[in-house]
């Protein structure tokens with residue numbers, strides 16, 4: 504990717520230290536700095552390009568190496584209020600510490616690393632030693648490109664929640680696929696190999712979530728051709744030791760920290776019949792480490808047709824994310840008098856996890 508977000512994702516190795524993102528929010532990015540010791544560099548969105556340019560050009564080397572050369576002194580990044588200027592910290596309290604509170608109405612996936620207790624420990628009024636500020640020449644002129652959304656990335660090794668269920672299904676076709684693990688995920692994306700498929704970004708492979716983690720995308724933001732409502736997560740197949748992904752390396756969880764939805768207009772011929780197909784899975788609630796609910800339900804709207812689907816995860820799966828996918832299909836009619844029809848997926852589970860979908864296709868019947 505050629506935007507700031509793509510630049511953020513890259514791991515950067517410098518002489519004596521390396522930098523990689525550990526948490527990305529719409530307002531700021533927290534980078535893990537690994538050298539003679541670990542540290543955190545927090546960069547507000549408007550200073551991202553200047554920070555990365557300075558990093559790549561070596562202008563920040565001395566300052567960062569000096570910081571790594573000092574003993575940790577309790578400079579903990581624990582609240583969004585600390586993200587307004589680029590700074591160096593000794594540690595990051597929780598993955599979502601940099602997210603403004605209005606973006607986290609309840610515990611979200613980004614919290615997994617710390618679990619509820621650590622979230623409880625997060626106290627925005629806490630005051631510790633001030634962070635070391637990094638001097639960024641030209642920061643004010645830096646861009647505002649952003650990222651494909653209000654993004655929240657969890658750090659590696661986080662847990663992930665989810666649930667699911669037993670439920671009535673109104674699909675006209677339901678196929679149960681054997682349990683999928685990260686080692687058996689298909690590299691072939693069926694939705695992409697179907698040349699008649701009119702859905703763009705059908706396998707949720709872009710933008711790229713960090714390996715072993717996920718990206719949260721916020722309300723009103725675009726996910727390639729999908730428009731996001733609420734908040735959702737693009738999740739890598741290796742998250743939490745293995746996460747439900749049908750094909751490629753990512754799937755979409757219709758809940759980041761509350762219900763989320765995605766929608767796109769697909770080109771259709773008026774009054775023609777189309778078949779919408781997608782695969783549904785979910786993460787069991789118990790190991791989620793957050794307020795996940797079961798079963799997981801997803802409502803799909805295509806033109807004038809609305810269907811609700813439910814998924815019951817295997818609570819005994821090991822790892823918990825080794826879940827099957829169930830493939831559902833139903834028919835709908837292209838918008839009369841129009842050349843496109845809106846297709847929307849709505850997660851309805853509250854808490855911090857929802858239905859997991861992958862491989863969406865819409866083809867003429």
Ligand SMILES: [Ca+2]
Nearest residue numbers: 706750751753
């Ligand atoms: Ca995929």
